[in-house]
Amino acid sequence: MIAVDTNVLVHAHRADSPFHAKAVAVVRFLAEGAAPWAIPWSCVHEFFAKVTHPRIFAKPSEPEQALHQIACWQESPTLTMLAESTDHFTRLSTLVRAARVTGPMVHDARIAAICMAHGVSVLLTADRDFGRFPGLVARNPLVT
Secondary structure (H helix, E strand, O other): OEEEOHHHHHHHHOOOOOOHHHHHHHHHHHHHOOOOEEEEHHHHHHHHHHHOOOOOOOOOOOHHHHHHHHHHHHOOOOEEEEOOOOOHHHHHHHHHHHHOOOHHHHHHHHHHHHHHHOOOOEEEOOOHHHHHOOOOEEEOOOOO
């Protein structure tokens, strides 16, 4: 299964992003396709926080716009929303130790642990830090 990280979702939502067209195409392909795909809930929360933040965007998305975008993604019949599993701490602590995670990178470890618990094999992300987590392939769909 393929999962989508926050940054790809942000680029797909923000028409002012230089990666908008590529990100929209990727998300549309997944949402309209027959194969299962996923978004971790933590990425949805981060998406909302980023696109509505006035210090990130000169003209941030209105909360209703961001909520509408999330609702549209959830209309995809092949989408699964991912959350922590019962063995989350075990997976997280293993990844934190293996990748020597400290500070804010724990958020990436959390996403990686959630994805791995649900059988995600590829995470679509523009964040190179995910390459630190064994067992999860990080692929940047925004570059050719």
